[in-house]
Amino acid sequence: METGKEFGLKIMEHLNDACKKWKAEEDIDYSVYGTPIEATTYKFAKCLKERFGVVKGVTDKNYITNSYHVPVFEEIDAFSKLKLESEFQRLSPGGAISYVETPNLQDNLDVVIELIKFIYDNIMYAELNTKSDYCQKCGYTGEILVDDNLEWYCPNCGNRDHNLLNVARRTCGYIGTNFWNKGRTQEIKERVLHIDNKEANK
Numbered sequence: 001m002e003t004g005k006e007f008g009l010k011i012m013e014h015l016n017d018a019c020k021k022w023k024a025e026e027d028i029d030y031s032v033y034g035t036p037i038e039a040t041t042y043k044f045a046k047c048l049k050e051r052f053g054v055v056k057g058v059t060d061k062n063y064i065t066n067s068y069h070v071p072v073f074e075e076i077d078a079f080s081k082l083k084l085e086s087e088f089q090r091l092s093p094g095g096a097i098s099y100v101e102t103p104n105l106q107d108n109l110d111v112v113i114e115l116i117k118f119i120y121d122n123i124m125y126a127e128l129n130t131k132s133d134y135c136q137k138c139g140y141t142g143e144i145l146v147d148d149n150l151e152w153y154c155p156n157c158g159n160r161d162h163n164l165l166n167v168a169r170r171t172c173g174y175i176g177t178n179f180w181n182k183g184r185t186q187e188i189k190e191r192v193l194h195i196d197n198k199e200a201n202k
């Protein structure tokens, strides 16, 4: 991880240097922005695959990772993730956000407070992502899941009708509810929790 971090920071510094140069030359206030990359996550992944082929760990998925975020499938705890990304946020003065994925934390507010305090002390801007989905067919509340074909289904009754499923997920910087393209759906499916369930139910 250290090598990747050093390389990532170098890229960020390079981008900041370029902005500084353009600013001086053109008197326009350029700045580096941690893009949410929305549907581009899928489009860029397809273009990179076309150009470079399938490179293991780089272009072997339907999505690429937003800005300098730790990839969603990486096993890392919430505090380490926030600390690591904070070093990149300071090089993203045009805008930035970090996320941690959590299970349902409504019965463990101590963890929520601990996380928020950590965010306050360590990073400019971050949020917690939790699940609060609903199946209109059977009344299930919890997490609606994604199967191996990247289709959404209710784990309680098997309902797959998008019109009868309410799914809310952090998409980029906002919470989306209108379902997503294949790339984003795979990215959502592969998100690992940064606070485990044991911690949440303590």
Ligand SMILES: [Zn+2]
Pocket (backbone or CB within 6 Å): 135, 136, 137, 138, 139, 140, 154, 155, 156, 157, 158, 159
């Ligand atoms: Zn259901």
